[in-house]
Amino acid sequence: MLDNDTQSRLLQQYPMLRELPAAERESLHASASTMHVPAGTVVFDENQPCQGFPLLLSGSIRVIKAAPNGRELQLYRVLPGESCILTSSCLLGHTRYQARGVSEEALEMVLLPATSFHTLFGKHEAFRNYVFLLFSDRLTDLMQLVSAVAFQKLDQRLARLIVSKSNPLHTTHQALADELGSAREIVSRLLKGFAEQGWVKLGREQIEVTDTASLRKFAEL
Amino acid sequence: MLDNDTQSRLLQQYPMLRELPAAERESLHASASTMHVPAGTVVFDENQPCQGFPLLLSGSIRVIKAAPNGRELQLYRVLPGESCILTSSCLLGHTRYQARGVSEEALEMVLLPATSFHTLFGKHEAFRNYVFLLFSDRLTDLMQLVSAVAFQKLDQRLARLIVSKSNPLHTTHQALADELGSAREIVSRLLKGFAEQGWVKLGREQIEVTDTASLRKFAEL
DNA sequence: CGGTGTCTGTGATGAAGATCACAGAGAGTA
DNA sequence: TACTCTCTGTGATCTTCATCACAGACACCG
Known part of the structure; x- marks a missing residue:
């Protein structure tokens, strides 16, 4: 009831x-x-x-x-x-x-x-x-x-995942890996790559997207 | 009508x-x-x-x-x-x-x-x-x-695919690859492996399963 | 403050598959 | 038979990702 x-x-x-x-x-x-x-x-x-x-x-x-x-x-x-x-x-x-x-x-x-x-x-x-x-x-x-x-590389999938969330993103790399079906280290490395491109800023349990446009483009969205 | x-x-x-x-x-x-x-x-x-x-x-x-x-x-x-x-x-x-x-x-x-x-x-x-x-x-x-x-290796998926079909199998390696989302060469090589195990006999456009039990076991079925 | 646990960065190494490049084998056809 | 297709075998090389092994960083808590 x-x-x-x-x-x-x-x-x-x-x-x-x-x-x-x-x-x-x-x-x-x-x-x-x-x-x-x-x-x-x-x-x-x-x-x-x-x-x-x-x-x-x-x-x-x-x-x-x-x-x-x-x-x-x-x-x-x-x-x-x-x-x-x-x-x-x-x-x-x-x-x-x-x-x-x-x-x-x-x-x-x-x-x-x-x-x-x-x-x-x-x-x-x-x-x-x-x-x-x-x-x-x-x-x-x-x-x-x-x-x-089956067909996409992990970096694209990760990019897509990130832009699909609300912007300052509070989550761990492990959680992202679990969502993608991959391993934490890989996600860490890829994120580092994104950061080097200037697309995101990384912090503990935080990812801030600083260049949504580029990230979206990379994700082919 | x-x-x-x-x-x-x-x-x-x-x-x-x-x-x-x-x-x-x-x-x-x-x-x-x-x-x-x-x-x-x-x-x-x-x-x-x-x-x-x-x-x-x-x-x-x-x-x-x-x-x-x-x-x-x-x-x-x-x-x-x-x-x-x-x-x-x-x-x-x-x-x-x-x-x-x-x-x-x-x-x-x-x-x-x-x-x-x-x-x-x-x-x-x-x-x-x-x-x-x-x-x-x-x-x-x-x-x-x-x-x-996401999680299985191609050899297992291929094995599973093969045992799921009726026995003397008339198809090309390319067709199997397309079904699995992979490339022809990989399928050829894996099949060769199966043949070396004595699980199948290969011919042109033909795969004959000679040891279903082992193949099933390998496929974890 | 130090201790503990979680999170992150990073190198080394390895395995699975993708891709490229041909060679040869069957099978059909002129 | 010679020609042409398609199918198959196979080596070499490359990319991506997984795994292992730590070290440092940060945060919380006693």
Whole structure:
């Protein structure tokens, strides 16, 4: 059961829920539950069956593939207002998770039981369309990712990653490496190169982009 | 308008169409058209808008990402009974193709106009579920592919590819390289290695697996 | 202040694959 | 048979990236 505050925040993050008839929304509120998860928690993991459909209110989830040797690669990131498409895939395809989800910051989310998800999905076009749009976006992302990993050099991928974030960037080289599926040293060296070009200024846990134009050009964006 | 023979073959390949009410099936048959495409044709290409929803009766389509330098990587293959999920994604997300589709053998297919697709999708659960299952399967495939490309060595990927095909394998090294997103020479050398292990026998446009067990084991299957 | 842990810089070394450049082998065709 | 294609084998070389091994830098905390 969701309290009033949560209900209104849910509607704010997921406007498509407004299109549901009031009765349906009521029963959604009744069957759902809220969850709080600290940062760095494994929310779901490879080969796990899927519990329910999460609606993120705050925080973010990194969806990653982990390699046996400890390296990892980020597939995509789930933000509030989105939902984990992997979960939809599990629920609809009756399969198991094929990747790992880790909370990046503390999460606040509403968990919709599988049955409610199926009901909503079967009955309401708005909900279906929402899920489908997410699906289709993720598919696009993944195809981009595949071709980036297969054909692009790491320096370009790194440049792209950096310009895609908000400017003074607070993160570690290791985190960037994990996002790219590479090793920390490589990222350090490449960043040094960028700095020598005058494109960025480096500091501890900080990267400041000083020449966005050149960096974008290099990233072929 | 589809003729009777085509209609029955369509139902054979796409059993879920049987679950549609007869009237709906009629109008589908009326609005759809058949298409024949020779082998090696680009059926759709990156950044193209999407025309309609193809239902494959025979032949197969390779869906690939092409790199600027001429190399390519196969994302997946569309077989009769399946449908191109990229197309669904385009139609539902109102985006453009993010990859290229090339007919492998001559294609025979039924093309459903976009409007019919949307009608079917909106009205009929059987059709929706079908599309969704495909979506979910592709997503799984793509995630596997990403992690293979990012973390696996080429020899393992090649081994896996070979054991996944029917045994005496008629294909060129170049074709295998294209499927893996690599270069022909590398594939040749790796195959030579497999042959030296006694796992395969090589001939012109032919690879015969002589020790499936070892090859599978090597591929970690 | 010193101690501890995390983050970063950097050299050395190695492995996997890409690229280039041909040579030779099969197979089809005039 | 000779000619021509395509397919395959193979060496040499180069780039990129991974890995290992530390050292220094910074930040926090007792």
